[in-house]
Amino acid sequence: MLTNFIRNELFSHSFQPIIDIQRWKKIGFEGLLRTSHFNNVEDVFKLAIQEKQLYELDSQSIYKAAVTYHSAGFSSKDCYLFLNVFPSTLTNANFLPFVRKISAEYAFLNHQIVFEISESEVIKDFLSFKKQIIQLRSEGFLFAIDDVGKGNSNFKCVIELEPNFIKLDQYFSNSLHKNLKKQDFIKSMIHYTDKHEIKLILEGIETEMDLAMAKYIGITYGQGNIIGSPKSLKVV
Template identity: 25%
Template sequence: MSELDFGLSMAFQPIVDLENDTVFAHEALVRGEEGEPAGAIFERVDESNLYRFDQTCRVRAIELAARLEVPARLSINFMPNAVYRPEACIQTTLSAAAEFGLPLDRIIFEVTEAEKVVDQEHLRNIMLHYQQRGFLTAIDDFGAGYAGLNLLADFVPDFVKLDMLLVRDVHQDRTRQAIVRGLMGMFHELDVGVIAEGVETRDELDCLADLGVHLFQGFLFARPGFESLPEVNYPD
């Protein structure tokens, strides 16, 4: 695999489990080499380097997580349109995990629902292959984009991350509360873990906790730490 013509690194944001006040996972978020925001990096990604970018992000996330001795799981975003054959594309990840000593069952692969996937069956096959290889899987931004319930009907992930637009001001919005309540019942029946992302206020947290959520991610707990594991704020 040839090198990218630009550098990149990662920031890490914790996903916390409020049932026992622990870090459940850290999500790796792409940044520039000097901490430049993700948007500045994605501007340089196109069809010609999409595969290299996706593979480079995976390896960099695993390398940094191992160096920082991430104590829990590592959540990595992947781009399904960059994966041509799951069994071939996963080899770089397997090699990196072996090189840096990161067990496969501590890696969560997140696919964002907000990215339009041309071939839904292809995405399903990718996710199934990852589960079969021992990785955990998650649908990110659930409720925000293209796939929605159609993706869930074809593939049951280990986790679903509720999109921040469902989370924002949920305590003041009966419609959002009804949607989250309905989703929680469905996910419980399917044995899918639920993570609320983008949580910024104590009111949002309390409302979501009352609705049955116990895994959370957002500025209320910690902002992403560039090449570091930020200190977590556990609300009283």
């Protein structure tokens, strides 16, 4: 069943905008896998792990999202495509030739794609993983640490991997307007990321009041349904 699902690409992607909330300018989208063949998208990845086909699913999803993005006309290097990827996919021996193929087929995509390192899988060999990140970055690809503040995402990755982006988990945006501790923590992250030239994105902004507070305390980049919900891309 899963082999057929992957081979025949029985899935699509929705794309959620990421916005510079200070200037209200779109900087890119996060591609999110969608399918009607499973009740829950997470079930697809759980099955892929069980059947040892996670790399096949992950890489095919990345390829289809990239093709969809490019076909919609987003060919500017200033409009990023954020794609979730498992650490084991990044370190797979086939991954580097695979992404080289994408960058050869589609101009600029290697400078547009931001691989979001998924927090749902433990990095087993951190040194090898870091070497692979360095190699991929040398070829133009960008990286984000996803869901910082949740699960396996930790500050070792933030410090050691030198990401281009840090995405703060939606926990920090929830009721941000009335939580001084969250405000103070985010301010400290803004100080760190500004100093080290990292772009900080606050995820999961859902209300006007939390959006206003995020802008007030200095967040530049935001993502959430109040800003824009995941949708199919329209040709630009």
